[in-house]
Amino acid sequence: MFTPALNISKLTLRGTILGGMGLFLLIVGVFSLSKGAFSIPLSQSLAILLDQVGIKTGDFTQQQANVLLQIRLPRILLATLVGGGLGVAGAALQGMFRNPLVEPGLIGVSSGSALFAVIYLVLVPSMSSLLWLQQIGLPLFAFVGGFIHVMAVYFLGQSSGKSNTTNLILAGVAINALAGALIGLTLFYSDDAAMRSFTFWSLGDLGGATWQKIPLAGILIALPTILLFTESKNLNAISLGEQEAYHMGVNVPSLRIKLLLLTALMVGVAVSLTGMIGFVGLVVPHLIRISFGADHRLLLPASFLLGAILLNIADLMARTIAIPAELPIGVITALLGAPFFIYLISTFNQSKN
């Protein structure tokens, strides 16, 4: 583990790490702006961006500006919000369940959100003509679904008041299977369009990013993220044990509900916007813990930044591997994340023995 030199205070160290990661995210973002089916040289990408804030530095075509500003920029912002949100949600859930194998996908938040989103899509087009309801309704449904599922897994996964890894994972498997079956059932009674959109839910897709989606994602992901940051100390305490956290003066039941609500909200919104993107929430907090330790005051913000970085890189790969086609981003994150998960399970068992 990374041990800080004695003359640097913890606070400065934290600032340096977060600053470095933020800078890296910015570089990845700018690089990602200029790559894709329609390639824009880096210098022109920068020129377009600077032009937006009123600084003229170089020439570019209107087409280049449109691709960059209307297609790629919202997409990168969405990848940043969703990736960051999944990273923080994963870190918070792992801390609360006191289990490093917990991930929003594994414990049913994602599938619960997807189920409710699919139900909404099948039911609502016939009912609603209001556009704003469409915009709010889908994330709201996804949030409710995610919350119900995470509560179910949490209570099923406990045996005599203690969270137990085996029970937890089995509960997650059961809930995921149920959600999968119900999604299938819903689709069976729906039309072709819904069938096609199921691929979107199951594999994840950032291709639908538009500027309209950004404010919603910005509020409903960034706000819970900041609220989670304020719980870092309590998350530290609860990762020692719920009993111990109570002894140390933490109001455990209220903290628990707060964490479940906030993570379900973030994951629900992310799923409603981009479908199920697996493994970001699992891998990201791990990498941070291995590199910088388990203190949630650093872990949570660093997980946001690393989640955003990883999802942007994954999206860049998805857009550039099979030009002009796009790979579903969930395929990329799963291809990278699943082997990592297998590795984690093997080391987790070793450390127990």
Add this chain to the structure above:
Amino acid sequence: MLCAKNIHFCIKQRPIVDQASLSLEAGEVLAILGPNGAGKSTLFKILSGELGCNRGSVGYNGCPVQKLKSKQLAEIRSVMPQHSQVNFPFTAQEVVELGLVACKSSKPKQLVQEVMEATNTLSLKNQVFNQLSGGERQRVQLARVLVQIWEQKPFPRYLLLDEPTSALDIAQQHAVLKILQDLKHRNIGVLIILHDLNLASLYADKVALLKNGMIAGFGQTNDILEERLLSKVFDHPVSILTHPITGSKLISTDRYLTRSTQNFKHA
């Protein structure tokens, strides 16, 4: 004063703790002794406020425990459970700092430093908690619960420990009990579940003997730790000798003999 009156707790009609009453003043060390399954840990959880009881009451400094919020309670009492698992790579110092999570202190760094010195864990501070030995972990956990009540306060506080010496060698056991004894000067009352009768005899001011959920004896250590009562509570012959050099009580247990066990039961 930590005061428990007529505590009754049952699971599925079966009493686990039955009409138990005891009290602990600040500046006292109270040892709770009893055979396995006597209800020690359940009583401990009720006293710490973690578990509600069916009948009876627990009060800290005259205030009923259920009326205190977890934060207020954390300022009055600190608890060390039997096993605490840490699944994430926290360093020893980070674990100790957690003890201050809900308490506002003007000098948190100094408190952590002092407590880690007192528990002899300062040299471990940058090591990952999970990589420490069992005894080291127990000392770090002790530091964590001590830091919570280390700062001087104008009201009496209490420390509750469930077998804090179970993973320690003899030198460390005595070192820990010495630390606990020294807490008397800080206006802190210590309640400790022990298995070692001799440790209780050497360090406790008062002893409560628990059997089948009932208090079989509660009072000054010297009055309670006597042969007949101990033999009865533990269902095993116990003799009390005098240490030839120090003159202190020495509690000796015989090896398992069916006849002698029967003899004392008939006696």
